[in-house]
Amino acid sequence: MATTYEPIATTTLGSDTASTEFTGITGSFTDLVLVVGTVASNTAGVDGLVLRVGNGTIDTGSNYSRTNLIGNGSSALSYRATSASRIVLTQDAYLPTTLGEVNAIVNFQNYSNTTTYKTVLHRLNYASGDVIAQVGLWRSTSAINRIQISSNGYNLKAGSTFTLYGIASA
Numbered sequence: 792m793a794t795t796y797e798p799i800a801t802t803t804l805g806s807d808t809a810s811t812e813f814t815g816i817t818g819s820f821t822d823l824v825l826v827v828g829t830v831a832s833n834t835a836g837v838d839g840l841v842l843r844v845g846n847g848t849i850d851t852g853s854n855y856s857r858t859n860l861i862g863n864g865s866s867a868l869s870y871r872a873t874s875a876s877r878i879v880l881t882q883d884a885y886l887p888t889t890l891g892e893v894n895a896i897v898n899f900q901n902y903s904n905t906t907t908y909k910t911v912l913h914r915l916n917y918a919s920g921d922v923i924a925q926v927g928l929w930r931s932t933s934a935i936n937r938i939q940i941s942s943n944g945y946n947l948k949a950g951s952t953f954t955l956y957g958i959a960s961a
Contacts, residue, residue: 796824796956804951807833810941812849813955818903818934820957825897825938828952832886834945839881841943842897844909846933851876857927863920877943878927880915886942890950892918902935909935 797820802811816823830840843849853874860869872879880895887893897913911927929935940953 795959797959799823799955799957801954802952804947804949806949807946808949809944809946810939811947811951811953812940813938813953814936816902816936816938816955818936820903820959821901822958823899823902823935823938824956824958825895825899825940826954826956827893827895827897827940828954829890830886830893830895830940830951830953831888831890831948832942832945833888833948839879839943840886840893840895840915841941842878842880842911842913842927843876843939843941844899844911844929844935845937845939846931846935847937849937849939850929850931854930855927856930857925859923859925861921861923863922878911878925878929879943880913880925881923886945887917888948890948899935899938905932905934907932 853876855875855878856873857878858871895915900910909929913925915923
């Protein structure tokens with residue numbers, strides 16, 4: 792059984808903004824993939840690239856957890872967060888100010904199932920050579936129909952790009 796990526800929506804920020812959201816996501820796909828082609832903050836050393844999801848509204852409660860593996864070719868580390876109010880996608884709460892320094896691919900597994908919690912797998916690449924692999928969890932059985940990306944209190948820089956794809960089974 793073949794699968795195909797179907798573009799749902801693309802956003803390129805025209806100005807610095809606090810967050811971007813994908814809304815009205817239907818349940819007609821098996822999984823979702825969010826590609827963050829290039830992203831930056833307008834302030835150095837901010838609290839990272841932040842992911843939140845929801846059904847109807849964005850969930851800001853303590854319903855997220857994550858485990859990260861980070862490597863740069865010479866050292867590695869891992870960390871875990873539980874009962875968090877968001878999934879932080881970047882390393883050490885760092886989001887560069889130069890576009891093109893960071894890109895990410897975020898996979899939302901079985902996002903429309905209403906009997907299981909939602910698993911989020913992601914890989915983030917820094918131009919400096921650091922790589923992050925992460926598994927996250929949204930502890931809700933609601934289908935995901937909204938996805939929000941922000942920089943936790945700071946603005947995402949104009950020119951940052953985000954594309955959401957649906958994976959359909961053929």
